[in-house]
Amino acid sequence: MATSIKDVAKEAGVSIATVSRVLNDIDVVNEDTKKKVLDAIKKLGYRPNIVARSLKTQRTKTIGILIPxxxxxxxxxxxxxxEDVSHIYDYNVILCNSDFDAEKEKEYLxxxxxxxxxxxxxxxxxxxxDILDLINELDLKTVLVETKDKDGAFPSVTIDNVSAVHDGAxxxxEQGIKNLGFIGVKNDGMNAWGERYIGFENALKEANLSVLDDLVCFDTLRVKSGxxxxxQFIESGKKFDGIVCASDEIAMGAINELRDNGIKVPEDVSVIGFNNNYAASIFYPKISTITQPSYDMGSVAMRMLIKILNKKDLEQDxxxxxxxxxxxxxxK
Incomplete structure (x- = not known):
């Protein structure tokens, strides 16, 4: 039989109301009594009914994380x-994978x-x-990571993707490479990956170089796209001596395909990726890339969200x- 809140109260020698106050972190309970309750919870292995608690408090201490x-x-x-930050504040996490599918994102929301x-x-x-409208319609407290909305209505944690790819290109x-190709994602959607193409365009324009349609491939962020x-570049017959990739996975696929066609990296073609995944540091050749502080992006976003949920002011949003x-x- 499952342990109940009544069993915890009996073990600790306190009232059910006192146990409830401890569980809900209400400060009126003194430290000695709180310790007795917590010891009893640990001894009996009691786990509160989250659904029942949420009906009373209107909070589940659960946060959804949606990744593409x-x-x-x-x-x-x-x-x-x-997740590391969520555990500090006793929040649970539900992880959802949308597989780059906008309809799936809506369903998960x-x-x-x-x-x-x-x-x-x-x-x-x-x-x-329509996605932003759905978030508002559902009244979901939301922090964006990697991408921000154009109006800045939602709190966000990002890097400057345009400047990052500009610097890479x-x-x-500056190494003398003049015939650059780009493999990534179209910039017609509001996301970080589209911004990377804008950075590529800006760098070429600044250097008085032309963007050649035959040396631009829009697809996904995965290896096969590289x-x-x-x-596509080889079949076009156009000369290219450098490739800017919107992800490290793309860079790996590109390098493998170049190798299969007898083209050496970086002697014949230089390749740069994005994200600094661990595999990029052990791939052959080791991949030059743009690093994002991914762990910090997650921890900062979670701290922001928990502050919002607890009605605390953000230093910045x-x-x-x-x-x-x-x-x-x-x-090179």
Whole structure:
């Protein structure tokens, strides 16, 4: 038979009301009594009924985290940062993977509302108006990570993706590379990945270089897109001596395809990735990349959300964290 709150009260020698106050962290209980209750909870292995508590407090101490790709090496580190902070404040986490599918994102938002989560940390494949409207309609307290909405209505934690890719492309240009290709995601959606193409365009424009359509491939952030882009570049017949990739996975696919076609990296073509996944540091050749502070992005976002849930003021609601260019063996 499951342990009840009545059993805890009996073991601690206090009233059920006192146990309830301890569970709900109400300060009127003195420290000695609180310790007795906590010791009794631990001894009996009591776990409060979250649903019953939520009906009374209107809070479940649960936060939803929605990510676009659970197979990516980038997002788990964000989740780890968020989860570490959630545990400090005794929040539980529900993790949802949208697989870059906007309809799936909407469905998960509805599910999280039904599960009565207190708030959501949201990494979106596209912040379209209908998704933002749904978040508002569901009245979900939300912090965005990696991408921010155009009006800045939602708190967010990002880096400057435009400047980051600009700096990566500029670095290649400074090495004497003039024929640059780009493999990534179209900039027609409101997301961080589209902003990376804008940074690429800006760097070439600044250096008085042209963006050639044949040397631009829009697809996904996955390995296969890197191979697809290189095949396109080779088939075009256009000369290229550098490739800027919107993710490290793309860079890996690109390098493998170049190798399969007898093209050496970086002797013939320099390749730069994005995110600084662990695999990028052990791949051959080790991949030059832009690093994002992924763990910090998750931990900062969770702290922001918990402050919002507890009606505390935020020092700021739009955090733009630092990035860094990591120079390795895939570039000259």
């Amino acid at each position: 790709d659970i197979s990516s090496q980038f997002y788990p580190e964000i989740v780890r940062g968020a 509805r599910v999280l509302k039904e599960k009565m989560v207190d708030g959501v940390i949201y990494m979106s494949s596209s912040l379209n108006e 500029k670095y290649l240009i 191979a697809k882009g290189v095949k 739009q955090y733009v964290l630092d990035y860094e260019l990591i120079k390795r063996d895939s570039t």
